[in-house]
Amino acid sequence: MIQKTIEIDGKTITLETGKLAKQAHGAVVVKLNETVVLVTAVSSEDSGYDPGFFPLSVDYREKFYATGRIPGGFFKREGRPTEKEILSARLIDRPIRPLFPPHYRNETQIMAMVLSMDKENDADVLAGLGASAALSISDIPFYGPTATVRVARVDGKYIIYPSMEEMEKADIELVVAGSASSIMMVEGESQEVSEKDLLEAINTAHEAIKKLVAVIEEMKGEVNEPMRDVEEKTYAEGLHDKVTELGHAGVMEAIRIKEKKARRKALKEVAAKVIEALEEEYPEMEGDIKEILHDIEKDEVRKMILEEGLRLDGRKTDEIRPISCEVDVLPRAHGSALFTRGQTQSLGIVTLGTASDEQIVDAIEGESKKDYMLHYNFPPFSTGEAKPIRGVSRREVGHGNLAERALKPVLPKEGTFPYTIRIVSEILESNGSSSMATVCSGSMALMDAGVPVRDAVAGIAMGLIKEGDKVAILSDILGDEDHLGDMDFKVAGTRNGINAVQMDIKIDGISSEIMEKALEQARVGRLHIMEQMAKAIEQPREDISPHAPKIYEFKIKVDKIGMVIGPGGKTIRHIIEETGVTIDIDEDGTVRIAATESESANRARGMIDKLVEEPELGKAYKGKVKRVKDFGAFVEFLPGKEGMVHISELDIARTNKVTDICNEGDTIDVVVKNIAPDGKIALSRRMFLQKEQKKHEKAH
CATH class of the missing domain: 3.30.230.70 (GHMP Kinase, N-terminal domain)
Known part of the structure; x- marks a missing residue:
């Protein structure tokens, strides 16, 4: 086993090979604290078939066991790649793709598996580093190595391989990949920073990249795997000259057509004429002819831009389209x-x-x-x-x-x-x-x-x-x-x-x-x-769209959340069904009611207010008799809130039997007479009747 260690910005990164996945053409384990990534590189032997493009695939997978979790869902195993995995695979792919020989056509696969992950260090950039290392130590033709780092600026200071907590605070966060001599890829976000600050972040990252590339070069030297031979693309004798002779003038004319469709059509016509003219002399070489014509097009377009300052659609170099x-x-x-x-x-x-x-x-x-x-x-x-x-x-x-x-x-x-x-x-x-x-x-x-x-x-x-x-x-x-x-x-x-x-x-x-x-x-x-x-449009509209739901936000006490939700969500479902609104409740007691009409929202708000309302001394309520005893009646006057009306408080006149005034299930008006320190509530129907009597006397 070969192991290399490097310290970057106070963090120790380890690269290992020779222990895991030894049948892969290149396999490297990258470690940073408790984050561990295995990256493998495999390229098939030449099949003799030319698909017309380089079949490189890059996969990055985060295994749930890496953080001691079991996947959710019915099957309890990792499914299709997540958005994060797709984005990470693209970060690995983009800096390495241009570094393979131009006509290399062997199927090549890079696989990065996150085997362990702590809560501080993301594995995506380590996988990018591992991909370059795995390719470099293999026999696969790769003109690297490259290295990938993340750089963040926190409180004016640049940090290489920042922790997840540091990334949350950063005003610049970039993933930068490059070789010892140049930058290959940059991707990231920032908080409205200047061009100067962005360049400073990229240059800081490049200094770390140079050190990491040197470590991969060391590892490559120790593994000492010779690179497999790659045959240079050759054309049949005389084909290149004849295609150039027959097609050059047509290509030159076509690339000066400003409209895309017309230009493409003209280039296709040039190709068709050249293929037809050379069909007998060079049969079954349509692909090669098209390739040569494409190279001519590329060279002439580049020359036109560099020498004449003229672009395909006739614009100047700094001109924006209409x-x-x-x-x-x-x-x-x-x-x-x-x-x-x-x-x-x-x-x-x-x-x-x-x-x-x-x-x-x-x-x-x-x-x-x-x-x-x-x-x-x-x-x-x-x-x-x-x-x-x-x-x-x-x-x-x-x-x-x-x-x-x-x-x-x-x-x-x-x-x-x-x-x-x-x-x-x-x-x-x-x-x-x-x-x-x-x-x-x-x-x-x-x-x-x-x-x-x-x-x-x-x-x-x-x-x-x-x-x-x-x-x-x-x-x-x-x-x-x-x-x-x-x-x-x-x-x-x-x-x-x-x-x-x-x-x-x-x-x-x-x-x-x-x-x-x-x-x-x-x-x-x-x-x-x-x-x-x-x-x-220069400014946001003053009001949100009339077609968007209106959201009404208010707070309830945290200990009342259960009251609003109800057993198994029964209470909140009832409110939603009754009013047609959407209700969301946060853990801190923030309630959001979303409705297309204010009337529905007000009804829902009223129902919730009633559920969370605190009993108020001297306030009248309409209540339902829940139980009748010899000494009085127990009345629910607010949702989930009961109080007792003593027999002496049932009427203004003396009451002999509770059932003379009320029975179980009856609705009666009561006033909160007293709230004891232990939370017990005394209610009075007599006080309510006396209040009503006084109102009546005043009116007459």
């Missing part, structure tokens, strides 16, 4: 907005619910609730395609999470807004930056719904083309620019600063200066987008 914004587009939705930027369109819808609509999250750390969520939907028609829809994709989960984090800092503080908020983004058209369009439509829809957000939020996706010393930073990238470029850098925030970032870099050597320039260009673009959004 924007149109509209609110209140759906008559029954609580809030809605349509955001269109070029050929990317997001319909944002806000629904306001009650506490019973909160999402219950059953994670290995325990059960928790979410009162704010954002769901991103990407139907195939948005790109003019027809595909089967098989549940929510990993991409949809990832894009939704990024937009959710971007909008979270401007939402009302906890305890000040009693609604559960759900935002849905329907992507109706897509040609780049759909997650950032979601941020914009979501922000406007929140304002349209009357949610008291602190500020508007806008997002922009930045791109990069870099060849040697020539660099072009692109604002508001198209889908093709993302595909053909070197960077996808999404930045979302308010006028005051950045709320969320996601950056993926496909090449080495992105300097801090380039990142700084990209962030500044993104800031200018973000402010321009916010100006356009403000034309549609």
Whole structure:
């Protein structure tokens, strides 16, 4: 067994190999305190079949036994991946994917299993570190190593691998992955921080990454597993030259067509002509011909941007596509907005619910609730395609999470807004930056719904083309620019600063200066987008939507909660059925009644008030006779509250028998005469009759 230990920011991280999962091509156990993750890497032998893409799959699973819990549900075993597991798998995948050989086509699988987890250290970044280490010590061709760290800023101080408690207090929280020389990936959230602060956090993380990469290099040297040979992609003799000769002019013409559909059609026609012309000489080489033409397209588009400063749709490098914004587009939705930027369109819808609509999250750390969520939907028609829809994709989960984090800092503080908020983004058209369009439509829809957000939020996706010393930073990238470029850098925030970032870099050597320039260009673009959004809606509406439930909030004593709920929930169910409202009660006695009409809410409030009402000395009540004794009657005058009317207090005149005045089940009027220190209550019907008599005498 080989073991390596390193101390980062006062925390000891251990990497081990050679003990567990020895049949995997690479297996590493990563430990931080009591958090333990096993990461394996396996790549199949060359099958001779080329699927046309690199079949890499990354799975991250959190086992319930890791925290000493048994899964809920009927089957009592872990089911499909949770949202957290999907997001963690994406964090592992993104920095390593660009580091495999360009034509490597062997099926490759990374599996990260959380075997033990304490309540301080999250396992996701340790799994990212383990994935790089497992690939590096294996024979799988991987041009790493990389390392993944989390950095947080708490009270002005940067912390590497912060605890969960520290993350709660942080105003910057980023996951950063990179090699010894450059940053590969950044993802995280912040509280409206400046571009300078964000760069400082990334640079702090990179210093820790360099140390971790050195440890993996040491481990790799000790394992000393030679990398398997990878054959370079070769084309049939003369094919590349002939495709270039026949197709180059057509590609050059096609890439200058500004409209996406027309451009794609022209490129397909060029490919069809070249394939037809070479069919006899190079049969069954359609895939290779298309690949060569794609390389020509990529080279020429990049050259056009770098040398002419001209983009695919004719824009300058820092130019934003035309924007149109509209609110209140759906008559029954609580809030809605349509955001269109070029050929990317997001319909944002806000629904306001009650506490019973909160999402219950059953994670290995325990059960928790979410009162704010954002769901991103990407139907195939948005790109003019027809595909089967098989549940929510990993991409949809990832894009939704990024937009959710971007909008979270401007939402009302906890305890000040009693609604559960759900935002849905329907992507109706897509040609780049759909997650950032979601941020914009979501922000406007929140304002349209009357949610008291602190500020508007806008997002922009930045791109990069870099060849040697020539660099072009692109604002508001198209889908093709993302595909053909070197960077996808999404930045979302308010006028005051950045709320969320996601950056993926496909090449080495992105300097801090380039990142700084990209962030500044993104800031200018973000402010321009916010100006356009403000034309549609500038401030949240004063009142929430008339279609949203009205929530009435008040407090009851904690010891009265059981009285309102009743045995097995019988009492509260009766109130809900009677009035048609929704009722939620917190442990601290906060009661929320949600109703579409105030009349129903008032009825429910009245019923609850009666249940929790305290007896008041001298106050009259209508009560029901529960038991009759020789010395008096026991009367329930408030729900669950009984008092005794002594025989002498039943009437003004002398009473010989209790049953002369009342029997069990009768309703009588009583006044609270006395409340004893032990809680016993004396009632009087005589006092009530005397009061009524005086009223009558005054009236006459």
